Amino acid sequence: MGPSAGVVPAALRVGTSPAAVVFARVRGGGPVTRDVLVESANLSAATVNRQVHALLEAGLVVERPDLVDGGGIGRPKVPLTLNHDGLAVAAMHIGARRTLLAIADLSGRTVHSHAVRTPTGAADAAVAELAGALAELVGRFSGRRFLWAGVAVGGDVDETTGTVDHPILGWRGAPVGAIVGATLGLPVSVCEHVQAMAAAELVLAPSLSAGRSSMYWYARETVGMALTLDGQVHVPSTGAGTVAHVPVQAPHFADVPGPVGLQQVIGSAALEAAATRTGFAPSSSTLLDERARALGEAIAAIGDAINPDTIIVAGDAFADHPRGLAPVQAAFDAARHLPHRLELTPTQFGLSVQEAAAVVVAASVIYADPLLALAG
Structure with a gap:
């Protein structure tokens, strides 16, 4: 039995349960044998075998007897891989001007994506239209079982209810x-998009150490910041903070003398307004x-x-x-x-940062504790 439909807060962290650790090792290192998992996951053989x-x-992991090394000595060891072809997640990044729709397998690899x-x-009609477009895309992959959907979006997100205030879109x-x-x-799961981008670096990018602290900045049409501490993106109970008001000296972008808020120098509209004002x-x-x-x-x-x-850092402004x-x-x-x-x-x-943000929101609860996530 799989999880029932409903809103579930994203889990923007590195999973630490035994199942999550083993699943992450298969996801990042497959095909991999059980004995290698024991060594890399730092768990007992009995624990690894149970997981x-x-x-x-x-059905999250499959055995691959076709990959057994026939030339080895002793009992053959059957490699394990993710169920790449049977399972998937559906993801969406809602931007101020365009929305990215994506289908990904459980490794986080995008199988297909396109923008609308x-x-x-x-708001209700706009979201319904986007949801319908994502459902149509899911329908093209009828051979896969979809486990989760994820939405990364700017604005003020209530992760518990999945409601969004988005001033630019008027939501x-x-x-x-x-x-x-x-x-x-x-x-x-619905998540503020800069927090989701930070989670993608943490969960989908294996070169980053889970124990380090990081500050993530995104600047395109809007500017935002997120913090990662000890393997987890900081998600305040009252929602994401803002750096839009941080005062900066940018006289060509200012209507009056003095500092302006950082948001006033970010985005194509700000550049166009500064160009009109200054003649550059x-x-x-x-201006750049x-x-x-x-x-x-x-x-x-x-x-x-x-x-x-x-x-x-990420985004066109950088x-x-x-x-x-x-x-x-x-x-x-x-x-x-x-x-x-x-x-x-x-x-x-790179240019796929919005796609990665959407995918990690769709997969984050599974990554954090795969067996609990699918138990419903």
């Missing part, structure tokens, strides 16, 4: 989780340099207070400068007050 048996029974224009107008109390869950007939082209070095400096100084101000081990991340790094270095140097690290997902 493997339960994961096989749940985010509908304008009444207030939009029942995103209820509509998507009912349309797809699946359990659904939106792609001019004058000023935006890069504002970003670097804002990150330094927050970074000095938090002092994370890693700072990860990537679109002709000299890449260098001017943001230079401004960050100049504004930083702590003695040790810290390199700003680009996201490992």
Whole structure:
């Protein structure tokens, strides 16, 4: 029996239960044998065998006798892999202008994705249209059993009810989780998108250490920040915080003299307004340099207070400068007050960061405790 449809808060963390640890090792290292799992998972052979048996029974993991090394000495050891072809999750990233729809297997690998224009107008109708588009995409993969749906979205997200306030889209109390869950007939998790992006780096990108602290910044049409501490994305009970108001000096983006909020230098509309006001082209070095400096100084101000081990950045505001991340790094270095140097690290997902955010929301509860997730 699988989980029933409904809204379930995303689990933006590295799973620590024995089942989660074994599942993660198979997900990251398969095909893998039981004896290798015992060594890599730091669990007893008996514990690993119990978890493997339960994961096989749940259909999350499959044995691959066709991959047995026939030339080995002693009893053959049957490798294990994820059930890549039989199971899937459905994911959606709702952006201010476009929405990304994706289907992924349990490794987090995207099987298919495409973008549609985010509908304008009444929230319920817009969400229903997007949910219908995702359901149509799910229907193309009728040979797979879908376990979960996930939605990453900007604005203020109530992860318990799946409702969203999105000022840019004009949504207030939009029942995103209820509509998507009912349309797809699946359990659904809804998460603030910058927190989801931070979780993707933590859960889908194996090179990052779960024990480190990191600060994640995203800047495209909006700007946001999330924190990861000890293998878990910090999700306040009152919702995500904001860095949109952080004061920066950006005179070409200001209507009046003095500092402006960071959000006022982020996004295509801000660039167009500054270009109209000043006569510079939106792609001019004058405006892009000023935006890069504002970003670097804002990150330094927050970074000095938090002092994370890693700072990860993503979004067009970081990537679109002709000299890449260098001017943001230079401004960050100049504004930083702590003695040790810290390199700003680009996201490992590049242009696919929104896709990764949506997929990790759809898979996060399964990753955190796969057997409990599927028990319903």
